[in-house]
Every structure is written in C-alpha cells, then in structure tokens.
Amino acid sequence: MLKVFNDLTMEREEFVPLEPGKVAMYVCGPTVYDYFHIGNARTFVVFDAIRRYLEYRGFKVTFVQNITDVEDKIIRRAAERGTSPEEVARQYTDAYLEDSAALGIKPADVQPKATEHIAEIIDFIQRLVDRGYAYVVDSDVYFDTSRFTEYGKLSHQSLEDLEAGARVEVDERKRHPADFALWKAKKPGEPGWDSPWGEGRPGWHIECSAMSTKYLGETIDIHAGGADLIFPHHENEIAQSEAASGKPFARYWLHGNLLNVGGQRMGKSLGNFVTVREARRQYDPEVIRFFLLSAHYRSPLNYTPESLESAKGALERLYNAAVTLEHLARPERLAREQGRADEFHARLPKYKDQFTAAMDDDFNTADAISALFDLVRDAHASLGPDAPAGVAAEALALLRELGGVLGLLGRAGGLDDLAEEVQSLIDQRQAARARRDWKESDWIRDELAAKGIILEDTPSGVRWKRKV
Ligand code: AMP
Ligand code: ZN
Numbered sequence: 301m302l303k304v305f306n307d308l309t310m311e312r313e314e315f316v317p318l319e320p321g322k323v324a325m326y327v328c329g330p331t332v333y334d335y336f337h338i339g340n341a342r343t344f345v346v347f348d349a350i351r352r353y354l355e356y357r358g359f360k361v362t363f364v365q366n367i368t369d370v371e372d373k374i375i376r377r378a379a380e381r382g383t384s385p386e387e388v389a390r391q392y393t394d395a396y397l398e399d400s401a402a403l404g405i406k407p408a409d410v411q412p413k414a415t416e417h418i419a420e421i422i423d424f425i426q427r428l429v430d431r432g433y434a435y436v437v438d439s440d441v442y443f444d445t446s447r448f449t450e451y452g453k454l455s456h457q458s459l460e461d462l463e464a465g466a467r468v469e470v471d472e473r474k475r476h477p478a479d480f481a482l483w484k485a486k487k488p489g490e491p492g493w494d495s496p497w498g499e500g501r502p503g504w505h506i507e508c509s510a511m512s513t514k515y516l517g518e519t520i521d522i523h524a525g526g527a528d529l530i531f532p533h534h535e536n537e538i539a540q541s542e543a544a545s546g547k548p549f550a551r552y553w554l555h556g557n558l559l560n561v562g563g564q565r566m567g568k569s570l571g572n573f574v575t576v577r578e579a580r581r582q583y584d585p586e587v588i589r590f591f592l593l594s595a596h597y598r599s600p601l602n603y604t605p606e607s608l609e610s611a612k613g614a615l616e617r618l619y620n621a622a623v624t625l626e627h628l629a630r631p632e633r634l635a636r637e638q639g640r641a642d643e644f645h646a647r648l649p650k651y652k653d654q655f656t657a658a659m660d661d662d663f664n665t666a667d668a669i670s671a672l673f674d675l676v677r678d679a680h681a682s683l684g685p686d687a688p689a690g691v692a693a694e695a696l697a698l699l700r701e702l703g704g705v706l707g708l709l710g711r712a713g714g715l716d717d718l719a720e721e722v723q724s725l726i727d728q729r730q731a732a733r734a735r736r737d738w739k740e741s742d743w744i745r746d747e748l749a750a751k752g753i754i755l756e757d758t759p760s761g762v763r764w765k766r767k768v
Contacts, residue, residue, distance in 0.1 A: 324516040328525035331368040332392035337573035339559040339566030402585040404707035414507040433543040439485035439498035455531035505536040523550035621676040628692035644682035651675040
C-alpha cells in the first residue's frame with residue numbers, strides 16, 4: 301500500500317487518486333531570472349523521482365509544471381542588464397530546461413508559462429471579483445482573505461495569528477494584512493497587459509491556480525513544491541482556487557524539505573548557493589541527482605563540497621557493480637558451462653520488495669537506495685568469475701529497473717569523468733583563443749565534438765552540453 305504524508309491533514313494517508321489508475325500532479329516551477337541552484341534542484345529531482353515511482357506503480361501520471369516568466373525579480377534583473385524581461389526569461393527558461401534534462405528530470409507533460417495564460421488568469425480573477433472574494437483598489441486587485449473562512453488550513457495558522465504576526469508597515473490599501481495581489485497595475489517600464497482593471501500583470505500566486513485548473517481540472521491529486529512554498533504561496537493557491545470553484549483544490553499536498561548549507565537554507569538571496577550549472581562543471585549531473593535523492597524528501601539534507609564527492613564514490617560503486625554484471629552476462633558467456641548461484645537467484649525478488657516497500661513508505665528514496673546497495677553487495681559476494689551469465693543478467697536487469705525508477709544507472713558502462721575532462725578542454729581552448737591560436741582552438745572544439753560535446757559561446761562565457 302502506498303502511503304504519503306499529506307501536509308494538509310498532517311497525516312500519513314493511503315494514496316488513492318480521484319480517478320482510479322490516474323494521477324493529476326502539479327509541481328510549482330522556477331522563476332526564471334537566474335540559473336537555478338542545487339537547492340531548487342532538490343525539489344525538482346525529488347518530485348521527478350516521485351512521478352517516476354507513481355508511473356512504475358502503474359499510474360498514468362499527468363505532470364504539469366509552470367514557468368514563472370513575469371515577476372518582480374525578472375523585471376529587476378532586466379533593468380540591471382539593460383535588456384527586456386522577455387529576454388531574461390527566455391535565457392533562463394532555456395538554461396532551466398537544459399540543466400534539468402541533464403539532471404535526468406523528465407520533461408513535464410505540460411510546462412505552461414504565465415505570460416502565455418494571461419487570458420485565463422484574467423478570467424480567474426474576474427470570477428473571484430464576481431463572487432465577492434476579491435476587491436479592486438485603483439488598478440490593483442487583491443484577494444480578500446477574510447472572506448475565505450478556511451484561510452490558513454495548509455500552514456495551520458489562523459487569520460488572527462497572521463494579523464498579529466504582520467509587519468508594522470501595514471499596507472493601507474489592503475483590508476487585511478494577509479490579503480495578496482491578484483493583479484498588479486503597471487508601473488513605468490514594466491510589462492503590462494490590458495485587463496478590466498487597467499493595464500497590469502498577474503501576481504505570482506494566481507498563475508498556478510489558473511494553469512493547474514486549465515490543464516488538470518478543479519480538483520487534482522497531488523500539488524507539490526519546496527517547503528518554503530507552504531506559506532504564503534500554496535495557502536494562497538488554495539484560497540483562490542477553492543473560492544473560485546467551491547471544490548477542494550488538491551487532495552494531497554507534498555512539500556520537500558529544503559537543502560541546507562551549514563544549517564541555513566540554500567537560497568539565492570542568501571548568497572550561499574551553488575548553481576546546477578557550476579556543479580555540473582565538476583560533477584557528472586547524475587552524481588548531483590544521486591546526492592539529492594540520498595535523503596528522504598521530508599528530511600533535512602546538508603550540502604558541503606564533500607557531499608558531492610562522497611555521492612560520486614557511492615554512485616561509482618553501483619556503476620562498477622553494473623559493469624561487473626555486464627561483463628558476467630555478456631553473450632559469449634551465456635553459452636558456456638558455468639557454476640550455479642541458485643540461492644542468490646532466489647533472493648533477487650527480496651531486493652525488489654525491499655525497494656518498493658521503501659518507496660511505498662512516503663517515497664523513502666534513502667532506503668530505496670540502500671536496497672540497491674544490498675543487492676550489489678550480495679551480487680559481489682555471491683557471483684564469482686564462473687557465475688552463471690543468466691543470473692548475472694537478471695541481477696543487472698533488476699539493478700537497472702530499480703535504479704531507473706530513481707532516474708539513476710541508465711547508462712551502459714561506468715560513470716565517466718566527462719565533466720572534469722570537458723572543463724579542462726574548454727579552459728585549454730579559451731587559453732588558445734586568448735593567444736589567438738585559432739588552429740589549436742578549432743582542434744579542441746573538434747575533439748569535444750567527437751566526444752559528443754557541443755560548445756556555445758555566450759556573453760557569459762562558454763557553455764557546453766552533451767549531444768543527445
Ligand atoms: P523559485 O524559483 O524560487 O520559485 O523556486 C523553485 C522551487 O525551488 C520551489 O519549489 C522552491 O520551494 C524550491 N526551493 C527553493 N530553495 C530551496 C532549497 N534550499 N532546497 C530545496 N528546494 C528549494
Ligand atoms: Zn505555484
């Protein structure tokens with residue numbers, strides 16, 4: 301039985317989707333004003349693994365993730381750079397898609413952008429105004445939290461608590477300090493769209509309500525994100541959506557614990573972050589993924605440079621075992637007379653059960669990874685040089701099957717040190733270009749192309765990607 305911890309009820313519950321066999325899942329996506337960091341990546345990787353496990357369990361999952369491509373931080377970044385918000389959003393949307401693909405994150409079934417859903421957002425806000433849940437002040441529209449009696453049910457606090465905790469500079473335009481903007485009037489130099497309330501742009505929260513409803517319906521199965529989104533983002537999404545539809549918005553609310561650095565959350569504003577882009581220069585992205593899945597998603601996970609190093613060592617052990625099994629299972633061995641490994645063979649289903657029991661226990665990826673190590677340890681102890689090829693092939697297939705549920709161990713052969721090698725070649729090429737040695741620089745580019753690496757010269761330096 302699959303059990304999940306639901307932050308709405310604060311209980312472990314059996315997971316039963318609304319429609320048998322189908323899961324409607326929405327995970328809040330990035331605000332595209334910069335490269336995303338490995339903290340953000342923890343959330344994205346974790347919910348990718350959860351999606352994969354649901355699929356492995358036979359559910360047909362429809363996975364929607366938004367891209368927030370109009371927001372204060374994007375506008376500010378564009379002003380700093382003397383470029384347009386659209387340009388900033390485009391650049392970092394591309395970077396997000398590229399880095400998340402490198403991390404083995406499956407593309408969403410729908411990846412809607414806020415700026416492409418302005419009409420739906422306006423309709424949604426209009427419905428809230430019509431139903432008396434939103435009020436207009438000049439050309440701004442606010443959600444009236446006092447009208448939604450269940451406000452606070454996800455973050456488990458009352459409006460009175462929130463009022464008491466409100467900061468001193470109370471916004472006079474709001475009826476209650478917890479009220480939030482659904483529509484923001486355009487200020488000079490900002491992007492804006494026509495609306496019944498004047499030119500402006502959507503607030504952040506409303507896009508998720510509008511897009512989740514459009515693509516998944518009024519009530520969905522799973523809504524997820526990092527724990528920092530519980531309040532106010534998800535609380536506000538619930539208020540808007542349930543006020544508009546009169547129905548429950550999401551049945552299971554799942555939040556991933558944040559990645560910390562020295563006890564503090566990794567965050568852009570705190571300056572303690574490592575981007576996925578940077579980490580990829582030093583480590584294979586699968587190592588980063590492995591590290592992010594090494595703890596249960598609701599448990600704390602602390603980042604230190606050594607943590608990636610030890611993740612690399614651990615993942616290498618799994619890959620080395622896969623290589624050994626590949627070797628034992630090679631076709632020419634299949635025909636030969638071999639020893640027996642009946643007991644090991646009989647134990648294989650046990651590892652599969654151990655893995656699924658861990659994942660059924662609120663997606664415990666840490667224990668699921670332990671099951672992979674137990675399998676590999678047993679294989680190592682049980683399969684000598686004369687081990688039967690068929691059993692080795694079965695063990696390998698199981699290792700790949702279970703690893704694949706976590707988005708790991710998908711490559712034939714071992715884990716390589718491509719990232720380090722590529723970076724060193726790029727550095728050599730930059731040095732060659734600096735001394736105007738075009739021949740050497742072209743030669744290195746060709747060398748990289750032969751390894752399946754494509755280089756891109758951008759204003760912010762050379763970027764590389766694997767040809768896939
Ligand atoms: P943002 O681009 O800031 O909207 O964040 C995108 C996602 O990353 C959200 O689901 C956040 O909850 C999540 N997130 C932000 N910081 C961290 C962190 N340190 N650890 C894990 N997830 C995070
Ligand atoms: Zn959201």
